[in-house]
Amino acid sequence: MDGAAFVLADALTKLQEDDLDMDDEVLVDAQDAQTQLASVTRVVDAVAHSCTAVQDTATFTYAQSCIKHVGHLEPDTAHRLLDAILSGFSGLLEELAEAEASAASALAEPLERYAFLLQWLVQLLEKHKDHFSRPKTSARTPRPETTWTWASSLPTVLGVLAKALRTVSERLWSSAAMRDTFVSRCILRPVMLLQENEAYLKVASIKLGLFKVTCLAVKLHGQAFNVQTSIMQSLQYYEHLAEPMAELLSVLRVEFDVQRLGEDVLRELAGKSFTSLDTKSPRSYGRFLVRMAELNPRSVLKQISLLQKHQDSESYPMRNAMIEVHGLLLKDLALHPDLGATDVPADGDNDDDDDAPAYRKQINAFFERLLERFLDVTTFVRTRAIQVCNSLCDLPAAFPPQRLRMTELAVQALEDKSSHVRRHAILLLVKLILTHPYGALYGGELSFDAWSERHAAVQARLEQAEATLTRPLTDEDVPTSETDADLAPPAMSSADQEQLVQLRLTHTYCTDALQFMACLERGVPILVQLLASTNKAEVLASMEFFRVAYEYKIRGAADGVRAMIHLIWTKDHALVMDDGSQLKGVRSRLIEVYRALYFEPQEGVSLAENTARIARNMIERTFGATLAELTSLEQLLSVMHGEGLVDRAVIDTLWDVYATTRPIARAQRRGAIMVLSMLAKADRGIVADHIDTLLRMGLGPLGAKDLLLAQHTCIALQRVSGSAKKVKGALSDTNVRYPMSHPMFARLRAVVAMPGEATGCDAAWFGVAEHAIEAIYLLGEQPDALCTELVRHCTLHAFSGASHAAYSLAQALFVAGHVALKQIVYLELVERECKRRKAQKEAGADAKPVSELDQVAEQAEDDLGELFALIRDRELLYGPQSLLALYGPLVTYLCSTMRQQSYAPLRRAAALTLCKFMCISSEYCEANLGLLLHLLRASQDEVVRANAVIGLGDVAVCFGTLVDENSGRLYAGLGDPDLGVKKNTLMVLTHLILNGMIKVKGQLGELAKCLEDEEPRVSDLAKLFFSELAMKENAVYNNLPDIISHLSSGAHAVDEATFVNTMRFIFTFIDKERQAENVIEKLCQRFRLTAEERQWRDIAYCLSLLPYRSERSIKKLLEGLPYYQDKLYVPDVHQRFTDILTKMRQGKAAALAKSGETDLRELEDVLAQAAEPSEAVAHVDTKAPADSQPSTQDEAQTDPLPEAKPERRRPRRRVAT
Structure with missing residues (x-):
C-alpha cells in the first residue's frame, strides 16, 4: 500500500473480496521460522518505537504480510505479532485520550489502521485456532516449552476493543458513516465472530468481555440496530447462542440502562411464524424467550400480548417455551405483586374481576393459558405444562382456585396415553399434597372424614350466625315514631360482624379442602393400576404418591400401599433418566417405602415403644390380606431380614405376642406366627430355636380351638427344614430332618387325626391337615411310616359308624390323596439319596478302570429309575399291600356319583383326591381322564370345576400325551360363568402352551x-x-x-x-x-x-x-x-x-x-x-x-x-x- 491516505471502508471491502493489494508484500509463508521471527520483530520494534509507526508504508506492509500468513507462523511468533498490534493500538488510544481536540483528528487514520489489522488478525487466528491451541500431552510426549494459546489472549483482545469504544468519539471523523464503519466492521464484527465458538462462552472472562464490547457499542455509538440484527441471526443459525443473547440483553439493561433493545428484539421475535416442519430455529428462539423471562421478566411482560400468538404455534418447541414463559411471569408476579401489572391482556374470563388488582387479573389469565396446555396434542407440551405447574407449587402464594384446577387436570392426565405425561402428573399430585395450603388451622393431615366433621361444625355455626342477622331495611321498616324506633331490631356489633366474616372464610376454606381431597381420591384407583405399569419411572412415582398420601391420611392410600407390595417380585436395577439422574430399583424403593411407613424407629420414642410399634405394624399387615398379598409380604420380610433390616428385639417381641398366655385377639396371635414364619424363610434359626413354643401354643389347646393358628404353626414348622433351593442334578438333600420320636410328630399326628366332633366339622381342618402332612414329610426321617398310620387311623374312623360320617370320609379322602402326592416327592428324595450313596461307594472303589465304573454307575441309575417308576405307577395305587389301593376305586365311585352327594366337602375332597391320584399313576390317569373331563364340564360345584382345571394342568405335566389328545375340552373352562374357574383355566392354559406341553389346535x-x-x-x-x-x-x-x-x-x-x-x-x-x-x-x-x-x-x-x-x-x-x-x-x-x-x-x-x-x-x-x-x-x-x-x-x-x-x-x- 502506497503512502496515499488509508480508506478503511475500501480496505475492508477489498479484504472481504480477497482483493487486497500490497505493493511490496513479504512472502512470509515461504520463509523459515527464523526469518519469520525477524519479520515479526521488525514490526514489533517499529511499534515499540512509536505507536504511529503503522502510518509508515513499509511497517504497515510488513504487518499485513505477517498477518496474511499468520497460519504459517510458530505460536510464539504469532503471539509476538498479536502482542505488538495490541500494545500499539492501546498506546495510541492512550495518546488519543490525552490529546487536545485539535490534534485528535490526526490520530484517526492510525486508529483505523490498527483496527483494520486487529480485526483481520482476529479473523485469521480464529480460523487457525487449532494450530494455536495447546497440544495434548502424554507420558511419552512432554509438554512443549510454549504455553501460549489463542484463547488465552482473548480477554486482552476484548479489553483493547472495549477501551477503543470508550475512547473514540464522533470528533475523530468527519461523518457518521466513517465512525459506523470503524465500530461495526472493526469492533463488532470480531466480537460476533468469536461468539460463534461455543467453547469461548463457557469461559467467564471471555464471555463478559464479549458482552462488554457489545454493550458499549450500543450505549456509546448507537449500534442498537446492528446488534439487534446480529442477535436475530445468531438465534436463527446458532442454537448455542440462545441463552447468551438473553444474558447479553440483561447485562445491557442492568449495567448500561438500555432496555429498549431487548424489547425491540422481543417485538421482532413476536412477528415471526413457525411451522411444524421447523426444527432448529424454534428451539433456539424458545430457549431465548425462556432465558429472557428468567432475567428480564418485566420486559417480557410488556410484550406478552404480542408474544401470545406463539402459544398456538404449529411448532411445539415454541409452545413449550411459551408455557415456561408464563410460569416464570407468574413467579415474578407472585413474588413482586407490589410492582403491579404493566400490561393486562384483555380476557373475557376476567370480566367479573373488575375490582381485583391488575396483577391478580393477569395471574388468572396466565394460569388459564397455562392450564389449557394440559390438553395439547403434543406429549412434550403436556409434560412441560405439568412440570411448570409443579414448580409453581413451591411459591409462597397459595392460589387456591388454580390449585384445585391443577389437581383436577393432573388426575385426568393419569389416564394419558403417554407414560411420560402420566409420570409427571403423579409428581405434580405429590407436590400438590406436600405444599397444600390447608394446614394452617387444623394441621397438615388430609383425612376426608375429619375434614367433613369440621366442615359440618363450621356450617352449623355459620347458619346459626346468619340467622341472627338484621334483615335489610325497606321503606316499611323505617321507624316513623319513637315507638317504632324502640321496636326495631338492634344492629350487629363489630365483633359479631368480624366473627361472621371469619366463619364464612373458614367455611370456604373447609369446602376447598374437601374438594381437593375428593379430587385426589378419584385418582387413587388409577394410581393403583399404574403400580403395575411396565414403565419403571412411572411405577416409582406411583409408589412415592402412595407413601406421601398415606402419611397425610388420604382416603384410599392404604389400598395403594397394600397393592404396592407385589412389586417385591420386580427385577431390581437402577434406571438412568433423560436428564442424567439415576432412579433406584423398584424393589429397593419398595423396601424403603415400607420401612419409612411401618418398620422405621421414630425419633423421640423409647426403644421398647419403637420395638412394640414395629412388631404391631408387621402383624397388622397380615390382617385381611389375600393369599397373594401374604406371599408378597413373606418375600418382602425375608428380603429385609436377609439385608439386616429387622432388629432382633422385634423378633423377640413377636414371639412374646405369639406365646403370651393373656387373652388377646386371635388375629394378633395368628399374625405373629405368620410374620415369624415369613422371617424364618431367610433364617431357619428364628423358628428352630422355638420348636417347644410352637408345639405348646399352636399345636396345643389354643391350636385345637383356633385351626387357622394351628395351620400357620405347621407352616412355621416347615421352615425348620430350611429353604435352600435344590440345584438341578444335585443328589444331596440339605434339609434338616428329625427322628420320628421327636415330640413334634406326635402333635402333628394329633392335629391331622382330629375327629369331626373336635373340629366342629370346620372346613379349616383341611388346610391344617395339608400343612401338617407337608411338615411331616419335610422334617421326618421316615415320614411314610407315620403317614401310613395316619391313613389307617382316618380310614378306621371314617367307616366306624361314628357321627359326622360324611365329614370323616372327606377327611380320610383328603389325607389319602395328600399323603399319596407327598409320597411321590418323598420317593424322589429316596431315589436321589440311593443314587448319591451308590455314587459315593463307587467313587471309593479303585480296583476297576474308570470307564468300567462309569458303565456300572449308569446301569445302576437306570435300574433305580425303573424300580422307582414301577413303584409310582403300580405299587402305590395297585399294590396288594398298599393302603392307598383301597381308595382308588372308592374315589372313582364317589366322583362318578357326584350328583348323589349332597355334602359339599365330601364332593370336593373326592374330586381333589382324584386329581392327585391321576398324577401318580399313568394307568389310573388313563382310566379316569374321561371322568375328570366330565367333572370339569358338568359339575354343579364351582370349586370342583376349579380344582378339576388345576388337576388337568398337573396331569398334563405328568402325562402330557394323554391330555394333549383331549386338550380341546380344556378350553371349555374359559366360558365358565364362575370367575375362579375361568381364571384357573386361563392360567393353566398359559402355563401349558407357553411351555410347549400341549399344542395349539385352532383354539386361540x-x-x-x-x-x-x-x-x-x-x-x-x-x-x-x-x-x-x-x-x-x-x-x-x-x-x-x-x-x-x-x-x-x-x-x-x-x-x-x-x-x-x-x-x-x-x-x-x-x-x-x-x-x-x-x-x-x-x-x-x-x-x-x-x-x-x-x-x-x-x-x-x-x-x-x-x-x-x-x-x-x-x-x-x-x-x-x-x-x-x-x-x-x-x-x-x-x-x-x-x-x-x-x-x-x-x-x-x-x-x-x-x-x-x-x-x-x-x-x-x-x-x-x-x-x-x-x-x-x-x-x-x-x-x-x-x-x-x-x-x-x-x-x-x-x-x-x-x-x-x-x-x-x-x-x-x-x-x-
Missing part, C-alpha cells in the same frame, strides 16, 4: 375372547399370555387366520366392538414387514369368499391395522383390488380403506408413491367412485387368478399363512397383571 380364538373380559384380572392375564406368546417365533402370526375366523363368524363370533378392540391388541404383534405382506394378501382373498357385510367390515378393519411401510405391502393391497372393489359401497368398508390410503400417503409409503414406485391413483379413483351417492355402484365380478384362488370357503377361512422366515425379535413389553 377362545383365549383371544378373554382380552375383552369384563373382569380385569382375566383380561390382564390374557394380555400377558399373548405378550409372552408373541416372543415365540411367529406364534401369533401363524394362528392369526384361526383367531379372525373364530371371532368374526360362526357360533363363536363376538360383537363388532369386541372384535375391534381384540384385533387392535392382537395386530400389535404383527410388526415384521414380511408378515404384514402375507397377511394383506390372505385378508384380501377372504373378501372373495365371504358374503356377509359383517365379515367385510371385520376384514377391512384388520387391513387398516397393518403398517404399510414397504412397497411390497402396498402392491399386495393393490393386487387384491378385484377382491374387495365391489365391497366398497359399504360405508364402514369404504372408511377403512380411506384410512389405509391416508396411512400410505404418510412416511415411507408416501415417498415410494412420490418416486413413482407405487401408483395409488387406481385405489383413489375406486374409492372416489364408491363415495359418489348419485351413481349406482357396479358390482365388479372379476375373476381371481387361478393360481391364487382358494378352492373352498373353509380353506380360505382357516388356511394357515405362509411360514415367515425366522427373524430376531425385540422383546415385547409385558402386560401387567
